[in-house]
Amino acid sequence: MCDAPTGERSHKSALLTLPAEILINILSHLDEKDLYVLQQVCSQLRRIVNDEELWKNLFISRINTNHFPSFAQTPKYSVEYVERQQGLRQWGHNRAVKTKYVIAPSPRFQVQIESLLFDYPRCACYNDGVITVVQLHQRRKKDRLIYIPCTTPQGCSTMHFNINSAVFGRFDGRVFGKLLSNKSYLTPVTEFNSRHTHPVTAIAASSSQDFSEDWCVSGSQNGELMWWRETLLVKQLRVSDKPIRRLALYKNWTVVLDESKIYVVHMMNQMYSMSLPHVTEENGSETALSVQHLKVDFGAMYVTIADSNDLFVISFDPGHNFGHTRTLHVPEGITNVVADEATSRREQNLHFAGGDGCFIAVMTANNSIKVINIRSPGNTLQLTTQLHFENEVHTCQVTNLVIVCALAGNLKIFDATTGDLIKTVQKTDKDPQFLGLSQGRMVVASRNVIQYLQYIPEEHVNKKRTHSGSRGQSIRWEKEVSMGMDIYDEEERLRQETAERNQRLLEDYGGDISEEEMHLRIALMESESSADRTSQQHEPTADDDSDLRRVLEESRRTHEHEELLNSFADDEDDEFREAIHRSRVAERRPLFTSRLTDNSSSNVSRTNIIQHPPRDQELPPELSLPQSTQDRQRTEEDEALQLAIALSLSEMN
Structure with a gap:
């Protein structure tokens, strides 16, 4: 019996x-929170609340069916319900991180995105000649954009682009491709090692991640198929005598459409075929369906085809209900068909809660969207939910949990099973062209701009609010501040040293020393050294005069050699540099000479040396200075001279 007060026990x-x-x-009409409270009343109610049949009925009371796509991928309805509600709350969370990327590999032209694929953490878009891969998991924003040249072959008749590769077919039967899954994206578009005998009319690349190589298949005008592993031909097969119109490839299955039939090829050799469904024209005649939209659910072996008013879901499983067809008439007109691509590539598990369904969304001409579970059993297609809008719906995407509709300036997120509005995202693109979804993330693109929206999980937000999370964030902040201060101190020290060095040069020479003044200064330094040796020996020798002449001659040759090298430069640039050079020499030579003249009486002799003495003139012994004065002056001048020479050479380079 229940543990309850006496007054309530009878009820x-x-x-x-x-x-x-x-x-x-x-109890199936109660909310999740009410059931959690109810199970604590007594043991009997706890057993009922934990019964999976109750949670199954809970789904039926909410969405009027027990067939729906699996979100938690579990056979327990209770776990599926709880995790589905958590996922919906994540989409409805108020906090969202928005990041904007401008796709512009060259400022000379405006990029127009032609195709976009979103498979987190990668987002890839294609425009004529360039593939841009956005690595959304990279921490630094500048490392996220990768531009890959992919020039479209001239005369290309068809192409297909996915997250792994871009493949092209030409009118002359040749096939080209560029792989993106490894370092081969650094190479140009490569021609495959064989070709069709007729123009290529359809081509498709596999998006399967189960193989280490990249596969694709191409079809030609004469009904021939060719399977390729990377750039090598693996198999060719003639399936029809009519042009191949559409292709789809995944793992070992290939779906082929021509003008009148659907062909299913398994392992590149087992072929099955069925006729396209017929539709009634306005004049009463029946013709084969003109396929305008094609979606393939490889996980449950269903192909979805549609024209402007009729949609067909056909089973192509050779072992079960091959050719079984269900149809839906849309009198308002079909403008687009989108499918849950992630679920359609995953094999259906009937033991999952809800039967592991798969959603498609049908956009109509009167701004309405119809959501259909194509894996639902039965002989007819039933609408799961239907949405109506007053304004134009530019595009939409559907997952196993939500459907997102892109309107002018805003995005609307709905529960795909009930049609309830979860959230409206304002201030988005006014003309959205592409939309990609992943759980808690989506990208919206138009022209050359991609907006990435990431919704923060609720548990992640709560974790940040804890004390330990705040403490960890504070420690990281302190480390970043300390590292930034160290870098600033080092840069400030380098700036201070550079300023001091430039100030010493300015005080000593009135600015940068010219090339001619540098050679004269070297000659002066060498003459002082020779005069110093003369004063120590008290008498000049022929060797001293010879050393001085040799130094002056070497300085002259060096100066002439550099002028000869500069003479090979461009004439106009050389004349311009020579004019600047002479101007600087004319401005700074008086200042340089006046500074030397204002020194001691020994510096007067140095001024005479600067005024270009004859090479054969011997230096008199009277020019020698006292040893202590010479040592002090030579030490100070050598340090300043070395700094001036280094700065001058860096500017000349």
Whole structure:
């Protein structure tokens, strides 16, 4: 019996006397939170709340069916319900991180995105000649954009682009491709090692991640198929005598459409075929369906085809209901068909809660969207939900949980099973062209701009609010501040040293030293050295005069050699540099000479040396200075001279 107060025990006892089926039906109309409270009342109610049949009925009362796509991928309805509600709350969370990327590999032209694929953490878009891959998981924004040249072959008749490769077919039967899954994206578009005998009319690349190589298939005008592994031909097969119109490839299955039939090829050799469904024209005649939209659910072996008013879902499983067809007439007109691509590539598991369904969304001409579970059993297609809008719906995408509709300036997120509005995202692109979804993330693109929206999970937000999370964030902040201060101090020290060095040069020479003044200064330094040796020996020798002449001659040759090298430069640039050079020499030579003249009497002799003495003139012994004065002056001048020479050479380079 239940542990309850005496006054309430009689009412609860009467409730618990009802059959379990009736109790489950009654409790299935309660909310999740009410059930959690109810299971704590007594052990009998706890057993009923934990019964999977109750949670199954809970789905039926909410969405009027027990067939729906699996979100948690579990056979337990209770787990599926709880995780589905958590996923919906994540989409409805108020916090979202928005990042904007401008796709512009060259400022000379405006990029127009032609195709976009979103498979987190990668987003790839294609425009004529360039593939841009956005690595959304990279921490630094500048490392996220990768531009890959992919020039479209001239005369290209068809192409296909996915997250792994871009393949092209030409009118002359040749096939080209560029792989993106490895370092081969650094190479140009490569021609495959064989070709069709007729123009290529259809081509498709596999998006399967189960193989280490990249596969694609191409079809020609004479009904011939060719399978390629990277750039090598693996198999060719003639399936029809009519042009191949559409292709789809995944793992070992290939779906082929021509003007009148659907061909299913398994392992590149087993072929099955069925006729396209017929539709009634306005004049009463029946013709084969003119396929305008094609979606293939490889996980459950269904192909979805549609024209402007009729949609067909056909089973192509050779072992079960091959050719079974269900149809839906859309009198308002079909403008687009989108499918849950992630679910359609995953093999259906009938033991999952809801039967592991798969959604498609049909956009109509009157701004409405119809959501259909194509894996639902039965002989007819039933609408799961239907949405109506007053304004134009530019594009939409559907997952196993939500459907997102892109309107001018805003995005609307709905529960795909009930049609309830979860959230409206304002201030988005006014003319959205592409939309990609992943759980808690989506990208919107138009022209050359991609907007990435990431919704923060609720548990991640709560974790940040804890004390430990705040403490960890504070420690990281302190480390970043400390590292930034160290870098600033080092840069400030380098700037201070550079300023001091430039100031010393300015005080000593009145600015940068010219090339001619540098050679004269070297000659002066060498003459002082020779005069110093003369004063130490008290008498000049022929060797000293010879050393001085040799130094002056070497300086002259060096100067002439550099002028000869500069003479090979461009004439106009050389004349311009020579004019600037002479101007600087004319401006700074008086200042340089006046500074030397204002020194001691020994510096007067140095001024005479600067005024271009004859090479054969011997230096008199009277020019020698006292040893202590010479040492001090030579030390100071050598340091300043080395700094001036280094700065001058860096500017000349």
